[in-house]
Amino acid sequence: SQQGEEDPQALSIQEGENATMNCSYKTSINNLQWYRQNSGRGLVHLILIRSNEREKHSGRLRVTLDTSKKSSSLLITASRAADTASYFCATDADDAGNMLTFGGGTRLMVKP
Amino acid sequence: NAGVTQTPKFQVLKTGQSMTLQCAQDMNHEYMSWYRQDPGMGLRLIHYSVGAGITDQGEVPNGYNVSRSTTEDFPLRLLSAAPSQTSVYFCASAPGSGGETQYFGPGTRLLVL
Numbered sequence: 001s002q003q004g005e006e007d008p009q010a011l012s013i014q015e016g017e018n019a020t021m022n023c024s025y026k027t028s029i030n031n032l033q034w035y036r037q038n039s040g041r042g043l044v045h046l047i048l049i050r051s052n053e054r055e056k057h058s059g060r061l062r063v064t065l066d067t068s069k070k071s072s073s074l075l076i077t078a079s080r081a082a083d084t085a086s087y088f089c090a091t092d093a094d095d096a097g098n099m100l101t102f103g104g105g106t107r108l109m110v111k112p
Numbered sequence: 113n114a115g116v117t118q119t120p121k122f123q124v125l126k127t128g129q130s131m132t133l134q135c136a137q138d139m140n141h142e143y144m145s146w147y148r149q150d151p152g153m154g155l156r157l158i159h160y161s162v163g164a165g166i167t168d169q170g171e172v173p174n175g176y177n178v179s180r181s182t183t184e185d186f187p188l189r190l191l192s193a194a195p196s197q198t199s200v201y202f203c204a205s206a207p208g209s210g211g212e213t214q215y216f217g218p219g220t221r222l223l224v225l
Contacts (some may be wrong), residue, residue, distance in 0.1 A: 004154075042116075042202055042216035043155070065207055088154055092211030096163055098143065099170060100210055102154035 004032075004089040004103030012109045019076040021106040024069075030092040032065055033100070034074050037086045044075075046087075076092035081112045113138050116202050122224035125221045133188040133220050137204030143206040144177065144186040145170070145214070148199040155202060160210055161186055190194040193224045 007022045026092070032051045035043040049056045049065045049072065056063045062075040076083055086105045093101060119134045137144065142163045145205035147170075157170030161180040173198060177189040186205075190197060202219050204214040 014195045033213065040219075042218045043204075043214075044216070045213045048213055089144075098168070098210035099157055100145075100214060101157070101171075102115060104152075 001058070001112055004088070004091050004101060006089055006103045006106040008106060009104070010107045010109075012105065012111065013079055015081055015110055015112050016080060016111075017079055017108070019079050019097050019108055021074045023072045023074070025072075025089075025091045025093075026032060026100070028067070028094045030043075030094060032063075032072050032092075033090045034061075034072075035088045035090060035102075037088065037105070039085070043088065076108075079108075079110045081110050084108060084110045115139065116203055116205055116215055118217035120184060120220060121218070122221045122223075124225065126142075126225050127194060129193050130191050131157075131193065133190075133201055133222075134205075135186045135188065135217060136184050137203075138184065138185075139203040139205060139207070139215065140183060140203035141207050141215070142183070143210050143214075144180065145204045145206075145210060146176070146186070146188045147204065148172065148197075148198050148200045149202060149219075150167050151215070156192070158188065158201075162209070190222075193222075197225045198222060198224045202217075 033048045034046045088105045092100045116137045145160035146158040146207045159178040161167045203217040
């Protein structure tokens, strides 16, 4: 079963626009992470937000976490063609021991 | 540092054959894990290890064995491959627990005929 579910499943935007991806999860968590995967490659960690944090920034990335709604969002500002990739949220659930559970991902295409 | 390395990059097996997917990391990480990724889906945890000599099952462990004799290496064994094991396999490591940031290898693409 998947703890995190991303929405939308696919997103297509023009270069320079902002991209917003959402993640919902089911149980209480210690932290939530976002990863990027370029086609055919391994995942790369983008940002980690802990359960007691509400917002975090890293360069053009902004992540929010609402534990009352069990949801998170990833905003990429001023998108570039190089941002084209799949984006996954992953949760470290309280009751999951040493396991990180991934959602199904959002496929982002940024058109030049 | 090479980070997390995986071999082979691509493998074709016939049903019933066995093979070992290799994973190594040079970051002295305690935690290592194996995931599989099926087309259009997220990653599912197969097995993980919190240190040398310690392994545990993840979400989809059936058909796979692991061992962790050293901190650096975490091989994944398929004893009798089945077409349902056709997937892309990723190894990952983390400095401490599995709930922290994980560092991924480039993946092994496996096709079972």
